[in-house]
Amino acid sequence: MSDTKPVIEVENLVVEYGRGRKKIRAVNGLSFQVHQGECVGFIGANGAGKSTTMKTLMGFIFPTSGITRVFGEPATEGKSRQRIGYLPEVALYYPFMKARELLELYGGLHGLSRSDLKKKIPAMLEKVGLAGRGEILLKNFSKGMQQRLGIAQSLIAEPEALFFDELSSGLDPIGRYELRDLLMELKEQGRTIFFSSHELSEVESLCDRALIIHRGQAIREGTVEELIQSSRTIDLHFTLNDLSKVSESLRSRIQPDGARFHMTTDASESLADVVAQLAQVGAQNIRPEVKNNALEEYYMRIVRETETHNDF
């Protein structure tokens, strides 16, 4: 955790929709912080509570209980919006407007002068890959182009913090690649970036930290390196003459692999202990193979574990 000031503070956030029997708890006691200059990925399945949390941070939804602060100000008051760029999960933009006019509207609402906007808009359109498209009506924009424009509108006032809900939604592979470059650039400029995404490779390559949310609760939080590290597994390949000598608990983990056997250990157990146990039952030629599971695999495992233990 960083020593810098928190840009986002969420404490025991609860958000409920509906009333009476139809009441749904979308966020259930979520707590986390995002510090200045950090890039944090917000991971979770559909309906996990990511967008609800984002909307609460933007002051669109009011918490049932708990605290949400952005730049030290209560999120519900919206005072911090001057310093935030926000990209909603799905947004259509006014079809009767041209791209330039839309950016003029949003930039103007941020307090940018006409002369500033005149300079910034072409540069911004170029940055998001829409150079020369400023005079096209938005009804003629594809979904990907609208998403690019959405990114442009969130960056137009050069905000200190960026909140992106489903960042690469609607973008093609090239768009995603370009976006990754853009985010790297923003990160290098020291901007705080908090984004939700289903693209875990995106989170893995860009983020300092990741927060995994499941059914409205944070189930894991840490640096991406920590999370991947804890998911690191080692495959042990070996030969074994008599499997019946092996204890039941160990035997259930051993898989035949041609003429040999293999078993997988995870970061929570001591490799030396496992090797000693295998040697004790007559395993020979033990060859370890280290595997670094990607964040995606880690995420899948953690969610399955959480579901199995039902510990939320």
Next chain:
Amino acid sequence: MTQTLRNIGLIAKSILLEAIRRKEVYVVVFVACLIIGTVMTMDFFQIQGITKFYREVALKVMSLSTGLMVVLLSARQLPREFKNRTIYPLLAKPISRNTFLLGKLVGAMAAAAFCFALFMAVYLTGSWYLGGDVPWALFFQYVYLQMLMMAVLSTLSFLLSMTLTLSAATTIVVLLFILSATITSATTFVYYTLDQLGQWVIAFLTYLIPQFTLFDLSAKAVHAQQWEPLSLKVMMALTLYAGIYCLVFFVGSALLFKKKAL
């Protein structure tokens, strides 16, 4: 304060832009022009009093069309923002919900004024073609009162669109607007046939529902020879009357919108 006014202007400008670029305003004006044009052709038959007839029809058509336009424009503003999710990037900017709402209201009014201005151009061209003097004092009073009526219609549409579906809100406001004269006549007639409790209910409803007929000066503007322009006192009273309704409806909308989860 300056930035708040600028923000209101920016949001209003986007609605005006929509009104100018979408075809529906022009369709309404075109249909109205057809009706007015048909009346003008009667000049060919040299019917006596055609100028008055033209003015009467033209002003009624203009009033009705602009009223419908303002209701449609105002009632759909918020539901469409929610439906298309355009509200999120907009409210993510440093503007308050009240500023957003006021911008929308001003925009809807400006778009209605644009529509009305098109009608005016048609009306004045027709008047010039048919000859006869335009009673300017009454005519300007008519235009001013029409603007007040549009403001009331617009704020009422906003309020109802916050609580009802778009079609329900539009239908209610359109019915109140179109049937205003009938409602006024009916309640006046029924009032004297009721007991005290019934009269209280009728009186309550009379004050609750805006009386749109009060803003209709078209008959006076047509028969200008028989009518003097309204006194300043009456104009101020009507302004106050419209202002109170606008304020109540707008504050109601703002309170509902402030608490609305988006």
